[in-house]
Amino acid sequence: MDDPVLTLLGERFMWADNRLTRFEKARIIGARALQIAYGSPTTIEPPEGMMDPIEIAKLEFQEGRIPVEIVRTVAGTQIRVDPNTAID
Numbered sequence: 001m002d003d004p005v006l007t008l009l010g011e012r013f014m015w016a017d018n019r020l021t022r023f024e025k026a027r028i029i030g031a032r033a034l035q036i037a038y039g040s041p042t043t044i045e046p047p048e049g050m051m052d053p054i055e056i057a058k059l060e061f062q063e064g065r066i067p068v069e070i071v072r073t074v075a076g077t078q079i080r081v082d083p084n085t086a087i088d
Contacts, residue, residue: 018081024070025061028083032066033057043067 020028036042036053043065046056060066064084072079 018085020070020081020083024083028066028068028070029054029057029061032060032068 033053033056036056042056042060044056044060044063046059050056050059057066061083066083068083070081070083072081
């Protein structure tokens, strides 16, 4: 799906696009921070002295370098959202 999908669900419309909810953003950053804390290599070079895995994960997210993918199910259809190109 390259454009937002508008799906009719009974009398209600559900809008699904490439925007991340605040919950998805928090989950992505938290999961990535946990990976970094357990020794996973980072996709960026953190600034000198930055040791906090959460801050490193936030920086990766801001630079669009998070190695994960979101899969949403809307009306029985799976929609894949790449958080690196999603609207924040």
